[in-house]
Amino acid sequence: MNSFTSINDKPLLDVKNLSCHFDVSKPWLNRVIEGEPQRFLTAVDQVSFSINRGETFALVGESGSGKSTIAKLIVDLIHPSSGEILFDGQSLKNTRGEAFKTLRRRIQMIFQDPFASLNPRWRVGDIIAEPIHAFGLAKSQNDVRRTVEELLDKVGLAGRDRHKYPHEFSGGQRQRIAIARALSAQPDFLVCDEPTSALDVSVQAQILNLMRDLQDEFGLTYLFISHDLSVVKHMADRIGVLYLGSMVENSPSDQLFIQPAHPYTRMLLDAIPDHEMSGRRRKQVTGEIPSPIDPPSGCTFHPRCEFADEKCKQKRPSIHEDQGSLVSCWASEEKRIPTTPKDSQ
Ligand SMILES: Nc1ncnc2c1ncn2[C@@H]1O[C@H](COP(=O)(O)OP(=O)(O)OP(=O)(O)O)[C@@H](O)[C@H]1O
Ligand SMILES: [Mg+2]
Secondary structure, X not given: OOOOOOOOOOOOXXXXXXXXXXXXXXXXXXXXXXXXXOOEEXXXXXXEEEEOOOOEEEEEOOOOOOXXXXXXXXXXXXXXXXXXXXXXXXXXXXXXXXXXXXXXXXXXXXXXXXXXXXXXXXXXXXXXXXXXXXXXXXXXXXXXXXXXXXXXXXXXXXXHHHHOOHHHOOHHHHHHHHHHHHHOOOOOEEXXXXXXXXXXXXXXXXXXXXXXXXXXXXXXXXXXXXOXXXXXXXXXXXXXXXXXXXXXXXXXXXXHHHOOOOHHHHHHHHOOOOOOOOOOXXXXXXXXXXXXXXXXXXXXXXXXXXXXXXXXXXXXXOOEEEOOEEEXXXXXXXXXXXXXXXXXX
């Protein structure tokens, strides 16, 4: 079913120096009367990463760190202030006409709230069929019906469910419908923005398993967004950690959990409940994420960082490579972080 079969070693998605600033100024007249300047909020700040075909790349970070903004930029719901997004070597910005329509078909999105993302007045069959019609992917009505039934079966629902409305399903089932709808466009790439956060823990696991099975079956590539590191642990090949719109660490999944390089990643790991009762010593999560309208100078994490020194307060960290991880931290680069949390038992 997946239309894209060629294999080469270029990344499927290449995000280069992506930034997004929102104008959060008061209305013009108010500003003139009150003598206030324009104000901008930096939601995404020079973020770069790439995702290879068939891989899952996870983006994690606290609320407001810019995860959903990156998702919206990639599916072209909003436009970047600067930077570039290349999909299969084609720039989203410079692609037009039929080529752009094909790009839009190949990139689909799954949202956090499956009830809000499904039209409550449409039958499930029509919801799933909409992309098939929009992209002209079926020759006849019979073709459409057969594809919809196949997709419902693939996501663990019954073909006859196409006659029902979204409110007749549970949250987990509705997310299955949303996945079927995304797949009906025959995509290569799925942007999944907190796809399981609104679900019970047991249902979460079922949906994650389903997503992995579908990834294998259709050769899909995922951008998987979550604020919960324990959810992405078993899904992701690589993990990107966002803090206040910046990517502070980009590591292979295994490595990030064994040897987190950035102090913020350590803080996030320490916040995961210790079900295994490992007895590992943890540090309490301290401080709050600052305002993105008036971010701290230098490294924006420095007010919450126990390793911060004068340089961290003044100079934005460069990105350095450390055993396969890309890390943006002066303390890590200058080897000022003594041991990994695992060692500090
Ligand atoms: N349209 C907008 N106008 C102004 N500010 C915005 C807009 N969209 C997002 N923001 C701001 O950009 C920042 C990043 O928001 P975003 O929704 O990307 O965060 P997030 O990491 O997805 O958070 P959450 O985990 O709560 O979903 C936040 O400070 C948010 O208030
Ligand atoms: Mg979000």
